[in-house]
Amino acid sequence: MADGFDGLSDKALSIFTFAAYHRLLSGETVSSVIRKDGAGHEADPEGVSELEGRGLVTASETGIALGAEAQDFVETLVLALRREAGR
Structure with missing residues (x-):
């Protein structure tokens, strides 16, 4: 993995985790996620x-x-989750 990912904060990782969640649900590549949904949910600025x-x-x-x-x-991330789950 490129150095651009070294030392990411938990706040940054939370955005990737949200994308991984959608990847697992849809089974498709996720190219974008919602930043603000208008219902109070917002990615950490x-x-x-x-x-x-x-x-x-x-x-x-x-x-x-x-x-x-x-x-x-x-x-x-998705592959690592699956590996840890023994899949």
Whole structure:
């Protein structure tokens, strides 16, 4: 995995965890997640800023687009979860 992922904060990792959740539910590659849903749920602003600063995502007011490396990282998370679950 590229150095762009070294030392990510828990706030940044929470965004990838949310993407992994959607990946597991849908079975499809996740290229974006909701940043603000209008119902009080919101990605951590510091986590979003950190990922933007590393060039891993592009964020708008309501969404977070995952770059290619970020999408690959989500796949790595899903594989690690499955491996830990013995699948």
